[in-house]
Amino acid sequence: MRSTLGEQPDDTRLLPVIVYSAFYVLLSASLLRWLIRHGETSSTPLVVSLALSLAVLYAMSELRHSHRIVWFALLVATWSVLVVLAPSFAWCAVPLVYTGLRILSVRVAVTLVVVLTALVVVSQVRIAGWLDPNLVLAPPAVAAVTTVLFIGMRRQTERQAALIDDLVRTRQELADTERREGTLAERERLAMEIHDTLAQGLSSQRMLLQAADLVWDTDPELARTHLRSAAEIAERDLAEARRFVHDLAPADLAAGGSLAAALGALAARETTDRLTVRCHVEGVPGPLPQRVEATLLRVAQGALANVREHAEATIATITLTSLDDQIVLDVADDGRGFDPARRATPAGHRGHGLPAIRARVHQLGGSCAIESAPGDGTVLSVAIPLGG
Known part of the structure; x- marks a missing residue:
């Protein structure tokens, strides 16, 4: 199984699609029910127009990220007018509640749920014509359960996001620490290489040059011998310097x-x-x-x-x-x-x-x-x- 930090899980992506589809199914069913029962009334054109407007506004509030709250406010207002005219459209409140809980703050979303639930209860009681306990108690109970579950899921998602951020930050700090330790280790390696190769070679060259200087006038042949030895050491140290820069074996071992x-x-x-x-x-x-x-x-x-x-x-x-x-x-x-x-x-x-x-x-x-x-x-x- 492959996963990436910060990537949204597949089930979280699927839930908005299901709610989005459910809204249009409920809207179509409510409109079809109205046309079957009240298709010949004078308010039918207005109900159809409001239903089409509701479909467009819902798509705008879901698809457009800019001014989403404004589009959602127009959506709720249009649905409220439609429910007053046709109470059967009250079933569309469930997707609206989900959208409100998702894009609004908790306090505003809970207030919206209360208002929408009250409007659903009033519209259903008006259809029944009497105070049906099932119509009065069922919508608030469903709304309360839905709200509590969604708020719990959102808080859990926020905690998971915080944990992911902490994990990413910890990984970055660990990577920075490992990078610093690697830099220090490389510096120590280079210091030891320089001490064991270049520093020793320079020390030998210095002694040879000093010895050559002492016998330069009295024994020129010995002085030239010292100079040749210093040149050989310099050549060998140059090869060593090139090799330890590339992290290769010492020159005596590199030749096999x-x-x-x-x-x-x-x-x-x-x-x-x-x-x-x-x-x-x-x-x-x-x-x-x-x-x-x-x-x-x-x-x-x-x-x-x-x-x-x-x-x-x-x-x-x-x-x-x-x-x-x-x-x-x-x-x-x-x-x-x-x-x-x-x-x-x-x-x-x-x-x-x-x-x-x-x-x-x-x-x-x-x-x-x-x-x-x-x-x-x-x-x-x-x-x-x-x-x-």
Whole structure:
């Protein structure tokens, strides 16, 4: 079943059609009854004219939305004159009551129902010629039941419309919230990508350019080597920037290489005169989801950036261990270390360094642990479950 908020149900559409048809059936029956019984009287042309006018006015009040109340007032006035002349047209009051309840306010509609019911009772009693209890009590009872049912239905419809409006508004607020959360998540992703790629590349380029500047006069060949290395890093970072803008895998993985090969290439690039980076793979890693491979490579990049910038280490080791239910990445260094219990993340730096690594790993349901002490180096261990 398909439904749309705010769409009018089929039964609500059908009710006006039934009432509309019933009015013309009752009007035709009343006019036919008058012609059969009083067709030769002098008032017949006036009754026929009023009946035709009543049919036109009812169509105008139902079909025209502009000045509907004015058309309905003319309709009631014409029907009242017609009932005075021909009491049999009193049966047309039922559709008129429905129309009045539908387009008028509750107070005005109830007043109209009372007036129409009184006019029907008077016309029927005049036909009977005596005070018939059935004619006196039945029309008010029918009018009261009809009015109460219709007002109850209208109030229920108004409550449903209010609920639908609340639901639409709630959906819009939920969509806005999800849009904001998506924007924040995308900003965090871009911040981590920039930190793990462009920021590290710019830091390496700066060190290489500074080193080239120091030996520019004394050792031009070494200076040119540093410049070529800086250019290679800039080219690689340009490829990384294009790829993470399009949310693709890191450059080392996009070429179809394995995670172990990408970590080996990373270790080779990060090896300098001051820092030696080694890579070990234990076990045979099976096919991994692209997101897991990209996360582990980014974690290794971020960890080595911390080693290069803060640890003052000479040796760093990347170890990738493949287990049955998880894959573990360790990055160890022999640097100066620190006290993890006393290290605090500065406010406003979420999404950089260790917080970025934790955020990446937690998104995949993994865990991140740091073992370090002043003077004893640091070991960063990341475990991501597989088969979840």
